[in-house]
Amino acid sequence: xxxxxxxxxxxxxxxxxxxxxxxxxWLDRRVLSDEALYQLELERIFARGWNFMCHESQLKEPGEYxxxxxxxxxxxxxxxxxxxxxxxLNTCRHRGNxxxxxxxxxxxxxxxxxxxxxxxxDGRLIGVPGQKTFYHDDLDRSRLGLARVRLESYLGFYFAxxxxxxxxLHDYLGAxxxxxxxxxxxxxxxxxxxxIQKNVIDCNWKIAVDNLxxxxxxxxxxxxxxxxxxxxxxxxQHPRNQMVMLGEYGHAIGGPGIxxxxxxxIDRMSDEERAMxxxxxxxxxxxxRPRSATDLxxxxxxxxxxxxxxxxxxxxxxxxxxxxxxxxRGPSHTELWWFTLVPKGAPPEAKREMVRRLSHVFGxxxxxxxxxxxxxxxxTRAARGVASRKLGQTLQMGLGHDxxxxxxxxxxxxEGLISEHGQRWLYRAWTEWMAAPDWADxxxxxxxxxxxxx
Amino acid sequence: MDTLDxxxxxxxxxxxWAEMPLLQRVVLQYEVEQFLYAEAALLDARRYRDxxxxxxxxxxxxxxxxxxxxxxxxxxxxxxxxxxAFFDDDRAYLEMRVKKLEAGSAWSxxxxxRSRHFVNNVRILDVAGDEITLEACFHLYRSRLxxxxxxxxxxxxxxxxxxxxxxxxxxxxxxxxxxxxHSTNFSTIF
Numbered sequence: 349x350x351x352x353x354x355x356x357x358x359x360x361x362x363x364x365x366x367x368x369x370x371x372x373x374w375l376d377r378r379v380l381s382d383e384a385l386y387q388l389e390l391e392r393i394f395a396r397g398w399n400f401m402c403h404e405s406q407l408k409e410p411g412e413y414x415x416x417x418x419x420x421x422x423x424x425x426x427x428x429x430x431x432x433x434x435x436x437l438n439t440c441r442h443r444g445n446x447x448x449x450x451x452x453x454x455x456x457x458x459x460x461x462x463x464x465x466x467x468x469x470d471g472r473l474i475g476v477p478g479q480k481t482f483y484h485d486d487l488d489r490s491r492l493g494l495a496r497v498r499l500e501s502y503l504g505f506y507f508a509x510x511x512x513x514x515x516x517l518h519d520y521l522g523a524x525x526x527x528x529x530x531x532x533x534x535x536x537x538x539x540x541x542x543x544i545q546k547n548v549i550d551c552n553w554k555i556a557v558d559n560l561x562x563x564x565x566x567x568x569x570x571x572x573x574x575x576x577x578x579x580x581x582x583x584x585q586h587p588r589n590q591m592v593m594l595g596e597y598g599h600a601i602g603g604p605g606i607x608x609x610x611x612x613x614i615d616r617m618s619d620e621e622r623a624m625x626x627x628x629x630x631x632x633x634x635x636x637r638p639r640s641a642t643d644l645x646x647x648x649x650x651x652x653x654x655x656x657x658x659x660x661x662x663x664x665x666x667x668x669x670x671x672x673x674x675x676x677r678g679p680s681h682t683e684l685w686w687f688t689l690v691p692k693g694a695p696p697e698a699k700r701e702m703v704r705r706l707s708h709v710f711g712x713x714x715x716x717x718x719x720x721x722x723x724x725x726x727x728t729r730a731a732r733g734v735a736s737r738k739l740g741q742t743l744q745m746g747l748g749h750d751x752x753x754x755x756x757x758x759x760x761x762x763e764g765l766i767s768e769h770g771q772r773w774l775y776r777a778w779t780e781w782m783a784a785p786d787w788a789d790x791x792x793x794x795x796x797x798x799x800x801x802x
Numbered sequence: 803m804d805t806l807d808x809x810x811x812x813x814x815x816x817x818x819w820a821e822m823p824l825l826q827r828v829v830l831q832y833e834v835e836q837f838l839y840a841e842a843a844l845l846d847a848r849r850y851r852d853x854x855x856x857x858x859x860x861x862x863x864x865x866x867x868x869x870x871x872x873x874x875x876x877x878x879x880x881x882x883x884x885x886x887a888f889f890d891d892d893r894a895y896l897e898m899r900v901k902k903l904e905a906g907s908a909w910s911x912x913x914x915x916r917s918r919h920f921v922n923n924v925r926i927l928d929v930a931g932d933e934i935t936l937e938a939c940f941h942l943y944r945s946r947l948x949x950x951x952x953x954x955x956x957x958x959x960x961x962x963x964x965x966x967x968x969x970x971x972x973x974x975x976x977x978x979x980x981x982x983x984h985s986t987n988f989s990t991i992f
Contacts, residue, residue: 451981453875543867543886547983550950571907576898683982688886696884704890708898713865713888713988715902721986722910 357384364783368775373744373768375775380552381732385782386679393660393781394419396790397597398500398507398520400662400673401425403689405504405539406452407433411469414452417675418510423497424448424458425506428469435497435508436471447494458494467494502526503533503644513787521658523646523759524595524797528656530644532668534637537692541703545686545711551724553661553682554778556674559720560655560663561602561770563590564745569719578708578715591652592769593761594752594797598777602770603654603666605763606634611651648759657770659777669706680728686711743768743775752799760797769802819929827926834936834962835924837969842919845991850900853991858963858970863896865889865976865992880977888988889976899991910989916945917990932964933972940976942992944985952985954978954992 367376379385401416402425413426415438422438424447438446440460447458447467457474458467466475471494479487497508500517507517514520521529532538549556559565567574567581574581584604591605606614611634617625619638626636635653642650656664661674669690675683688706690699710717731737746767754760762769776795784790819827837856844853857863865888866881881887891899902908920941928935937959944952961973976992 450871450875451869452878453872541886543881545867545886545888545983546981547985547987549986569909572902572905572909575905575907576902578898578902686886700884703884703886707886707888707890708895711886711888712983712985715898718910718987718989719908725986 357382359384359388359782361783365779367782368779370772370776373742373747373772375741375743377731377737377739377741379775379778380555380728381679381737383679386676388782389676390419392784393778394676395421395510396514396781396787397511397660398509398514398517398658399660400658400671401435401499401506401508403504403538403540403687404433404501404506405692409454411454411456412452413448413455413469415448415450416508417673418497418508419676421510422446422448423508424494425499425508426455426469430470433499433501433506434470435499435506436467437495437497439495440465441473441492441494471496503529504538505529505532511787515787515791520597522596522599523649523757524593524599524601524656525658527593527645527649527652527759528599528601528658528664530641530646530649531652531656531664532671532689534641534644534650534668535691536638538689539692541688541690541699543688545707546683547712548677548681548683549721549725550680551682551721551728552679553674553676554774555724555727556682556684556720557657557661557663558771558774559724560657561592561600561768561774563587563603563654563766564768565723569723570716572719573715576715586653587766589763590766591648591654591761591763592750592767592773593649593652593654593759594769594773595760596796597794598659598774598781599657600659600770600773601649601652601654601656603652606651606653608651610634646755646757646759648753648755648757648761657774659774660781665710667706669702670710672710680732682724743771747772748801751801752797754797754799760799762802817929819926822929830929830934831924831926834926834934834969835921837962838921838924838938838960841971842921845919846917848903848914850903850991854897854900856969856971857893857896858972859893861891861893861896861971862973862975863889863891864974865978868978868981870981888978888983889992896991908989910987913947915990918943919992927959934962934964934969936960936962940992942990944990950986954980954985956980958992 367379399418402414406414407427410427410429413424416423416425424436424438426434428434438448440447442465443462445460445462447460464477468474473489473492476487499506499508502517563585566585573579586604589604589607593601614636622636622638637650653666655666663672671687673685677683690702708715746769750762750764752760752762780794784793841856867886868880871879903911921938923939924936926934926936940956940958942954956976956978959975962969963972
């Protein structure tokens with residue numbers, strides 16, 4: 349891609365490790381624009397990690413499918429005749445043509461529009477026109493099924509990886525990732541509302557990801573949403589009451605935390621009392637989650653009101669009702685997919701109000717997100733010039749000022765002022781993923797959640 | 803002049819569009835188009851507050867999401883009311899959008915975009931009492947900063963209500979021709 353300014357360089361391990369310095373928070377800006385680094389990210393981060401595909405509620409009946417992405421590889425996620433969900437690469441084994449052209453739909457089988465090769469919902473090649481005549485019956489169909497992609501789910505959220513040697517999804521998520529998904533399900537079962545908002549922003553995908561840990565930008569970037577009366581920043585930001593959880597493989601949660609005393613009070617309440625208090629409480633009061641939420645989110649995690657990121661690119665918003673994929677589209681372009689989730693079986697009117705409110709927060713017309721997009725695209729563009737890219741970025745907020753607490757359940761977190769711990773953890777993990785040639789190396793050499801002062 | 807005045811008066815009564823004599827149709831078409839052009843000019847001139855004055859209190863301003871689907875799935879091409887939409891606004895939300903643009907801190911519109919609202923292929927579909935339903939094609943062109951350009955094209959269905967010698971916008975349903983939006987944002991009003 350022409351706008352990846354510095355192409356062709358073969359990055360070695362030592363060079364990659366020098367791109368981010370966790371001791372000072374210094375980040376080399378080339379990570380946001382270099383074409384060769386981007387190509388390496390597709391192989392070493394996206395192909396290797398667990399990528400969010402969809403929620404089970406999106407594939408209700410056999411034959412329902414949607415097309416998602418692992419990096420730039422298209423993946424068909426489809427519910428098979430047996431009710432099981434399959435993930436298949438969307439490329440015909442004959443000439444590589446894309447089988448599914450629609451972003452979602454219903455199919456009995458997948459027929460290639462080029463020569464008519466026909467694949468079952470589980471990927472088996474079940475029909476080849478001219479198999480007997482033109483191929484003389486010597487085409488081994490059993491070896492030419494669609495490439496199957498490893499797929500696992502947690503609480504109804506399906507993830508896929510191209511790495512056979514990746515740890516299980518459960519282990520990959522770890523306590524922090526599971527807390528993140530638990531946040532979505534903390535109030536009970538959820539379902540995705542029809543309609544995924546999709547738009548492309550001219551920014552590097554990591555800027556869109558690291559921004560979710562950034563609670564420092566909120567009062568300034570989103571000042572106009574405050575003036576317009578859409579949000580009350582002073583009552584949602586809690587700059588002195590922040591909680592950052594750090595997990596293995598780069599997962600993190602950053603944002604406001606419910607103070608321990610406030611949670612102690614909640615813990616003494618029955619579920620009925622919680623439901624009542626929750627209804628009576630203003631939108632800005634601490635979230636009162638049901639008792640079962642502690643099982644899903646952990647002792648410390650249940651106090652989080654921050655944004656989780658499932659490494660590499662799944663943002664779960666503070667409300668738990670919206671999640672967003674940041675899909676890489678070259679070093680300077682990112683495609684955002686916003687999914688909205690509501691409680692399963694909620695009364696239609698309550699659902700209607702919820703959907704309406706949520707659709708005004710994020711997405712291209714969202715009263716908050718309108719202002720994010722241009723910050724990200726300009727941070728990508730203005731940092732890639734020959735001189736600009738040499739300046740580095742400074743992510744030092746809070747460095748050396750916070751002590752990690754480890755809960756009995758093995759959660760690692762800090763509490764205190766607004767900081768850039770989440771962003772530093774992200775780029776630290778990024779260098780580890782990028783420096784490791786394979787999973788064995790990554791497993792051996794990645795950072796465990798920190799202890800002590802960070 | 804007399805004829806025109808009389809014809810205008812009758813459009814607000816019970817005559818349907820199909821029954822209306824040709825001259826009345828021509829007059830109504832002219833009035834409606836002039837209103838749409840004036841409205842577009844206000845938005846292009848960034849006179850959002852003045853634009854809001856043309857919006858009825860019970861406005862329904864909606865842009866569903868369009869999806870790439872196969873011919874057999876066309877009933878699912880657009881999201882439906884109550885599902886996710888890019889715009890799902892009532893009067894209060896539109897006022898918020900205008901207040902945001904006026905706030906002095908709407909950074910995604912400072913420097914402001916240069917926009918041009920084209921409205922064409924205007925066809926009146928129905929006249930019922932004082933309300934007129936029309937369909938039109940739109941093309942909203944946005945030029946931003948040095949080199950950012952966006953072109954959003956689609957079909958829309960508007961409902962206008964007579965208000966003195968002008969109209970108020972009661973409904974605007976926008977059906978884009980795009981599925982994935984190749985734009986940083988919709989920091990604008992269609």
